[in-house]
Amino acid sequence: MTKQVQQLDRVIIRFAGDSGDGMQLTGDRFTAETAEFGNDLSTLPNFPAEIRAPAGTLPGVSSFQLHFADHDILTPGDAPNVLVAMNPAALKANLADVPRGADIIANTDEFTKRNLTKVGYSGNPLEDGSLGEWRVHAVPLTTMTVKALEGFDISKKDAERAKNMFALGLLSWLYHRPTEATLKFLEAKFAKKPDIAKANIAAFNAGWNFGETTESFSVSYEIKPARLAPGTYRNISGNMALAYGLIAAAELAELPLFLGSYPITPASDILHELSKHKRFGIRTFQAEDEIAGVGAALGAAFGGALGVTTTSGPGVALKAETVGLAVTTELPLIVVDVQRAGPSTGMPTKTEQTDLLMAMYGRNGESPVPVVAPMSPSDCFHAAIEAARIAVKYRTPVMLLSDGYLANGSEPWRLPEVAELPDLRVAFATEANGEDGTFLPFKRDVETLARPWAVPGTKGLEHRIGGIEKADGTGNISYDPNNHDLMVRLRQAKIDGIAQDIPPLEVDDEGGDARVLVLGWGSTYGPIAAAVRRVRKAGGKVAQAHLRHLNPLPANTGEVLRSYDKVLLPEINLGQLALLLRARFLVDVISYNRVRGLPFKAEELAGVIQDVISSE
Amino acid sequence: MSEIVSEGRGLSLVPRAEGKQTLKDFKSDQEVRWCPGCGDYAILAAVQGFLPELGLKRENIVFVSGIGCSSRFPYYLNTYGFHSIHGRAPAIATGLAASRPDLSVWVVTGDGDALSIGGNHLIHALRRNVNLNILLFNNRIYGLTKGQYSPTSEVGKITKSTPMGSLDRPFNPISLAIGAEATFVARTLDSDRKHLQGVLREAVAHQGTSLVEIYQNCNIFNDNAFEPLKDPGIRDDITVKLEHGKPIVFGANGEKAVRLTRTGGVEVVPTDSVPAEEILVHDTHATDPSLAFALSRLDEPAFEHVPIGIFRHIQRSSYDELMSDQLDNAIAKNGRGTLHDLLNSGDTWRIN
Numbered sequence: 001m002t003k004q005v006q007q008l009d010r011v012i013i014r015f016a017g018d019s020g021d022g023m024q025l026t027g028d029r030f031t032a033e034t035a036e037f038g039n040d041l042s043t044l045p046n047f048p049a050e051i052r053a054p055a056g057t058l059p060g061v062s063s064f065q066l067h068f069a070d071h072d073i074l075t076p077g078d079a080p081n082v083l084v085a086m087n088p089a090a091l092k093a094n095l096a097d098v099p100r101g102a103d104i105i106a107n108t109d110e111f112t113k114r115n116l117t118k119v120g121y122s123g124n125p126l127e128d129g130s131l132g133e134w135r136v137h138a139v140p141l142t143t144m145t146v147k148a149l150e151g152f153d154i155s156k157k158d159a160e161r162a163k164n165m166f167a168l169g170l171l172s173w174l175y176h177r178p179t180e181a182t183l184k185f186l187e188a189k190f191a192k193k194p195d196i197a198k199a200n201i202a203a204f205n206a207g208w209n210f211g212e213t214t215e216s217f218s219v220s221y222e223i224k225p226a227r228l229a230p231g232t233y234r235n236i237s238g239n240m241a242l243a244y245g246l247i248a249a250a251e252l253a254e255l256p257l258f259l260g261s262y263p264i265t266p267a268s269d270i271l272h273e274l275s276k277h278k279r280f281g282i283r284t285f286q287a288e289d290e291i292a293g294v295g296a297a298l299g300a301a302f303g304g305a306l307g308v309t310t311t312s313g314p315g316v317a318l319k320a321e322t323v324g325l326a327v328t329t330e331l332p333l334i335v336v337d338v339q340r341a342g343p344s345t346g347m348p349t350k351t352e353q354t355d356l357l358m359a360m361y362g363r364n365g366e367s368p369v370p371v372v373a374p375m376s377p378s379d380c381f382h383a384a385i386e387a388a389r390i391a392v393k394y395r396t397p398v399m400l401l402s403d404g405y406l407a408n409g410s411e412p413w414r415l416p417e418v419a420e421l422p423d424l425r426v427a428f429a430t431e432a433n434g435e436d437g438t439f440l441p442f443k444r445d446v447e448t449l450a451r452p453w454a455v456p457g458t459k460g461l462e463h464r465i466g467g468i469e470k471a472d473g474t475g476n477i478s479y480d481p482n483n484h485d486l487m488v489r490l491r492q493a494k495i496d497g498i499a500q501d502i503p504p505l506e507v508d509d510e511g512g513d514a515r516v517l518v519l520g521w522g523s524t525y526g527p528i529a530a531a532v533r534r535v536r537k538a539g540g541k542v543a544q545a546h547l548r549h550l551n552p553l554p555a556n557t558g559e560v561l562r563s564y565d566k567v568l569l570p571e572i573n574l575g576q577l578a579l580l581l582r583a584r585f586l587v588d589v590i591s592y593n594r595v596r597g598l599p600f601k602a603e604e605l606a607g608v609i610q611d612v613i614s615s616e
Numbered sequence: 617m618s619e620i621v622s623e624g625r626g627l628s629l630v631p632r633a634e635g636k637q638t639l640k641d642f643k644s645d646q647e648v649r650w651c652p653g654c655g656d657y658a659i660l661a662a663v664q665g666f667l668p669e670l671g672l673k674r675e676n677i678v679f680v681s682g683i684g685c686s687s688r689f690p691y692y693l694n695t696y697g698f699h700s701i702h703g704r705a706p707a708i709a710t711g712l713a714a715s716r717p718d719l720s721v722w723v724v725t726g727d728g729d730a731l732s733i734g735g736n737h738l739i740h741a742l743r744r745n746v747n748l749n750i751l752l753f754n755n756r757i758y759g760l761t762k763g764q765y766s767p768t769s770e771v772g773k774i775t776k777s778t779p780m781g782s783l784d785r786p787f788n789p790i791s792l793a794i795g796a797e798a799t800f801v802a803r804t805l806d807s808d809r810k811h812l813q814g815v816l817r818e819a820v821a822h823q824g825t826s827l828v829e830i831y832q833n834c835n836i837f838n839d840n841a842f843e844p845l846k847d848p849g850i851r852d853d854i855t856v857k858l859e860h861g862k863p864i865v866f867g868a869n870g871e872k873a874v875r876l877t878r879t880g881g882v883e884v885v886p887t888d889s890v891p892a893e894e895i896l897v898h899d900t901h902a903t904d905p906s907l908a909f910a911l912s913r914l915d916e917p918a919f920e921h922v923p924i925g926i927f928r929h930i931q932r933s934s935y936d937e938l939m940s941d942q943l944d945n946a947i948a949k950n951g952r953g954t955l956h957d958l959l960n961s962g963d964t965w966r967i968n
C-alpha cells in the first residue's frame with residue numbers, strides 16, 4: 001500500500017500517560033530525533049510531583065508536549081495536533097486542550113471498564129461516539145507490543161513496559177523521524193540488560209512497521225528542517241543550560257565553583273548536573289538544609305570561590321538571612337531560584353513567576369539585590385554568566401530567577417564560541433589600601449562602589465567582617481547613626497549604579513508606529529513573542545520589550561514605558577512587576593495575570609493584546 | 617600528654633610562619649567589649665597565647681562565629697574573621713574549609729548558638745568531619761539577649777522567660793557530639809589555661825572536626841555555674857581528668873575510680889574497693905564510641921563527677937580531603953575539563 005505524504009509547516013504532539021508509562025523518556029527521544037532532523041522545536045514536560053501517583057488516576061497523568069516546525073518557533077505550542085493517550089486518565093486529563101479535528105492515538109488495551117470507571121467515564125469514549133469530532137486511532141498498543149516481543153526472553157511485565165517504544169516507533173514513522181540515534185540510545189541505556197535493549201528496539205521497530213501497514217493511518221507527514229542560523233546546535237533544557245552557564249562563569253572568572261545546595265523540585269537537576277563535572281574543579285556540597293547550602297556557598301565566596309546556591313521559592317525563604325549577610329558583608333554570591341507554584345509547598349512541578357517581590361525585598365533591612373531573569377531555556381546559560389558577572393564585579397549576591405517552565409522545557413541551542421563569551425576576571429586585593437599601610441576592607445572602588453575582595457591567605461590584609469553595621473572604610477563595628485545612614489545609601493547606590501553597566505531596554509517595534517507596548521520578563525518571552533507575531537500577522541500594531549534585568553532596571557526603562565499610550569504586562573503572578581513599575585515610574589501599566597501553574601498560550605495573549613489595541 | 621593517632625593531611629597544607637610569633641601578633645586593635653569578669657577573657661587570652669605555638673601564617677587562620685557573646689571572639693584576633701549569623705557558623709565554615717585546605721578554620725560558638733538555633737549545622741558538621749576546630753563556649757545561659765535559659769540550662773532554671781522554672785531537659789554537648797559521629801570530642805574549663813591549651817593542641821592537630829566544649833562563666837546572668845569545678849575545697853573530688861592510656865582515678869588522693877558496670881555503663885567506686893585491673897583505662901582512640909558516651913554520662917546528676925579532657929579522638933578522613941581527592945581523581949582520569957568540549961558534548965548537529 002502506498003501512503004500519501006503530506007507537507008506541514010509545524011506540528012504539536014502531546015504524549016500523555018501514567019507517570020509509570022515512560023512518557024518523559026518517550027518525549028525526550030522524539031525531541032532528540034526531531035532536533036537531529038533539523039526542525040526548530042520547543043518542549044513542555046508536565047508531570048506530577050509524586051514519583052508514582054496511583055496508577056491510572058487523573059493526578060498520576062504525566063505528559064510531554066513537543067512543538068516542531070520548519071521555521072523558528074517560540075513556544076511549546078498551545079493546542080496539540082496529536083494526542084497520544086496511553087490510558088483513559090490521559091485522555092480525560094488532556095482532551096480539553098485538544099482541538100476538534102485533531103488526531104488522538106489511544107491505547108485501547110487500557111480502556112477497560114475498571115480503568116474507565118476509575119476516572120469517571122461511564123462508557124468507553126473510544127466507542128460511544130463522544131469523540132466523533134476528533135480523528136481517533138484506536139490502537140491496542142500493549143497487546144501489539146507483547147505480541148511483537150513473543151520470542152524474547154523477558155517477563156510479560158517487561159514486554160508490556162516497552163509499549164512506549166512501540167508508540168515512539170509509530171510516531172517516528174508518522175513524522176518521518178530519523179531513528180538511528182534512538183536505537184543507539186536504547187542499546188546504551190540497557191547496556192547491562194541486552195535482552196531488554198533488544199526488546200525495546202523490537203518494540204520500536206514494530207511500532208514503525210505498524211504505521212506503514214495499518215489502514216488506521218493513511219497519511220504520514222513531512223516537516224522540512226528549519227532554516228536556523230548556521231552553527232553547531234544541541235537541544236538543551238533550562239536547568240542544564242543554567243548549570244553550563246555556571247561552569248562557564250567560573251571558567252571565565254578563573255574562580256573555583258562552589259555549589260552549596262539542598263535537593264528541591266524543580267532545581268535539583270542543576271545540583272545533579274554540576275556534580276558530574278568534577279573535572280572542572282567544581283565542588284558540590286549537598287548540605288543538611290537550605291540555610292547550610294547558602295551558608296557554605298557564602299563561606300566559600302569569602303575564601304575566593306564563585307559561591308552558588310540553587311533552590312526554589314521555599315528554599316529562598318529559608319536563605320533570606322544569609323543573603324542579607326552577603327549584602328552587608330558585600331561578598332559575591334549567586335542565588336538561583338527556579339520558581340514554582342506557591343505559596344508554601346504549592347505545586348512543586350508547576351511553573352510561576354511569583355517570587356519576584358521576594359527576590360527584590362524578601363529580607364530584613366534595606367538590602368538591595370540585583371535580579372536577573374532568563375527568557376528561554378537556552379538563555380539560562382547566558383543569564384547565569386550575567387548573574388556571575390554582576391556578583392563578582394560588584395561583590396554582591398545576585399538573584400537569578402528561572403522557573404519550572406524554563407527548567408524542564410527545552411529548545412535547540414546554537415552553541416556559542418568560547419571566545420565570544422565575556423571576560424569575568426576580577427582581581428583580589430593584594431595590598432593595603434589605606435594611608436599608613438592599613439587595610440580598609442570597606443574602602444570602595446570609585447566607579448563601581450565595590451569593596452576589595454581580600455581573601456584569607458593574603459598577608460597583611462587580615463580583617464574581620466560580619467553582620468553588624470560597619471564603619472565606612474575601616475569596616476569596624478559601628479553604631480553611629482550617620483554612618484548607618486551613609487552605609488545604607490552606599491549599598492543602595494552600588495546596586496543602582498549597575499544600571500549603567502547593563503544594556504538599555506530594547507524595543508521591537510516593526511513599523512515604529514505602534515501605540516501599545518507589551519512588556520514581559522523571564523519565561524513569558526516565548527508566548528508573548530508568539531502572540532505579537534500573530535497580532536502583527538492579523539494587521540495589528542504592537543511593540544514588544546522584554547526585561548532581563550529586574551534590578552536594577554535598564555536606565556531607559558521609564559522613557560520606554562512613557563513613550564507608549566498603553567503598556568500591557570502579562571505575568572504569571574498577580575502583577576508583581578507591574579507594582580514595581582507603577583511605583584517607580586507612575587505609569588498606568590495594564591496587567592494580565594494567570595496563575596495556573598502553566599505558561600501562557602500564544603493565542604490567549606494575542607487576544608489580550610488585540611483587546612488592548614482595540615480599546616485605544 | 618597522650619600519644620596522637622596517625623593523622624591525615626591535618627594542617628600540613630597550611631603554610632607556616634617564617635619568624636617567631638608572639639601573643640601580641642594575634643591581638644587585634646579592637647577594644648574587647650565583654651562584661652568585666654566574663655570567662656570569655658580568659659579563653660581569649662588562652663587562645664591568643666596558644667596560636668603562636670602553632671606557627672602558622674596568621675593570614676591563613678580564620679575564625680568564624682555565629683551570634684552571641686562568644687561570637688564576638690573573631691573581632692579580637694588579628695586573623696581573618698567572619699562574624700556571621702545565629703547558629704550558622706559551622707555551615708559557613710564548612711564552605712570555607714572545604715574549598716580552602718590551606719586554611720586553619722575555627723568556629724567559635726555558644727550553647728544557644730550551637731545547640732539551639734544551630735543544632736542542625738553542628739551535628740552535620742560533626743558527622744561530616746570537615747577540618748574545623750569548634751570551640752563551644754558553654755555558659756548554660758543566653759547572655760547577649762540578657763538572661764533567658766539555654767539548651768544546656770538545668771531543669772527548673774528560673775530566668776526572665778521561665779519565671780516558674782524551665783521545663784525542658786538540657787543537652788549534654790559531649791553526649792550529643794559523640795552521638796553525632798564526632799571524631800574528636802573534649803571538654804575543658806575557661807579558668808584552667810594549661811588544660812585548655814593542652815586540649816587545643818590536640819584538637820588542632822586532629823584531622824577533621826574537633827569539638828571542644830569550654831565551660832565558661834557568665835558572671836552577669838549565670839555566675840558561678842561551674843563553681844564546684846573551681847572551688848579548691850571540692851574540685852579535686854569531682855573533677856575526673858581523662859588522660860589517654862591511663863586508669864581513670866580521681867579525688868585529692870586518687871581515692872575514687874571509674875569502672876564498667878554490668879549494664880555497659882560506668883560508675884564511680886572507691887579505688888581501694890576494686891582490683892586494679894577492674895579500673896577503666898581511658899582509650900580515646902577506641903573506634904566504638906560506647907565507652908566515651910558512658911563517660912560523658914558521668915556528670916549525671918550534675919556536678920557529682922565531671923569528666924574533663926579528651927573523650928574521643930579517632931582517625932577518619934576529613935570531608936574536605938575526600939572532596940579534594942574526588943576532584944583530583946576526576947582530573948587525573950579524564951583530564952581537566954574544557955568549556956568548548958563541555959558545550960559540544962551530547963547530541964549536536966550542524967547547520968551550514
Ligand code: SF4
Pocket residue numbers: 649650651653654655656685686755759760833834835836837
Ligand atoms: S553577658 Fe555573660 S557571657 Fe556575655 S559578656 Fe557578659 S558575662 Fe560574658
